[in-house]
Amino acid sequence: MSTSSALQHKVTRIAAWLLLLGMMGWWAGDGLLGPARHVGYAICHQIRARSYLFGDLVLPLCARCTGQYLGLWIPFVVAWGRGRLYGTSLPRRRVILLLALFLLLWAFDGLNSYATLLLGEPWLYPPQNRLRLVTGLLQGIAIGYLYIPFFNRVFWAKARAPEKAADMRELFMALILAALLALAVESRYLPFFYPLAILSTASAFLFLSSLGVLLLVVAFGAESQARAPRELLTYLLPAMTLAATFLAGLGWLRSTIESHGIMPPLA
Structure with a gap:
């Protein structure tokens, strides 16, 4: 790498850090849950009746979004535990069929909930937060x-671990973790509030950041070239800055729409 290129890389990283830290500092001005509230405001309707309350505290995401983003990190944890976090193989066929069923259940429950909202009365069955949470976790x-395999195929030069596909045993482990998270949310036990609020919104933020990584990789024509974890870090910081900027933009757009009376405040 030339001296000018290295300097440009360093300046870019510093600028990204400053922008990211500035945005996080602005969000944190609203207290410990400031960043979580801002993320939730940008990506979720936050309707109180469709959210879990822990005493006087409301989770920053609705029941369905809470499930979705709590469930999203589970495959990464289980895959890491089984040594296949960098694998590029799709899950086994039976697992894929079950995953498709999970997505259908999520879509069906969401459709029923939305139809009930439009009709003003239950459509096929009365919606409830427990179903929103569970189908969100499955989704x-x-x-x-x-x-996981999609990201790895686009980012890494080759699989960094022996090729093992997700099997039924691994899916069962993931479902056990999901059940524990569902029980934690359903308990409404106050000490669980902050971990659940931070974990769910951090999951959403990191997922958007990982999409930003792929966007940058494609933009620079660097698909399937990374060979070391430090190369992921090179892309991750700018991607996190993109994600934070995107969320701030969505939040501003929602605030503008609500303040001009184009639609009533949802929260």
Whole structure:
């Protein structure tokens, strides 16, 4: 790498750090949950009746979004534990069929909930937050298991671990973790509030950041070239800055729309 190129890289990293830290500092001005609230405001309707309350505290994401983003990190944790976090193989066929079923259940429950909102009365069955949470968790697991090989194929030069596909045993482990998270949310036990609020919104932010990584890789024509973890870090910081900027833009757009009376405040 030439001296000018190295200097440009360094300046870019410093600028990205300053922008990211400045945005996080601005969000944190609203207290410990400031960043979580801002992320939730940008990506979720935050309707109180469709969210979980822990005493006087409301999770920053609705029940369905809470499930989705809590479920999303589960495949990454399980895949890491089984040594296949960098694998590029799709899950086994039976697992894919179950993941497709999870997505259908999520879509069906969402359609029923939305139809009930439009009709003003239950459509096929009365919606409830427990179903929103569970189907959201299942959707998050499905997206996670399909996303891992997709990301690895686009980013890494080759699989960095022996090729092993997600099997039924691994899916069962993921479902156990999902059940524990569902119980934690359903308990409404106050000490669980902050970990759940931070974990769900951090999951959303990191997922958007990973999409930013892929966007940058494609933009620079560097698909399937990375060979070391430090190369991921090279892209991750600018991608996190992109994600933070995107979320800030969505939040500003929603605030503008609500303040001009184009639609009523949802939260």
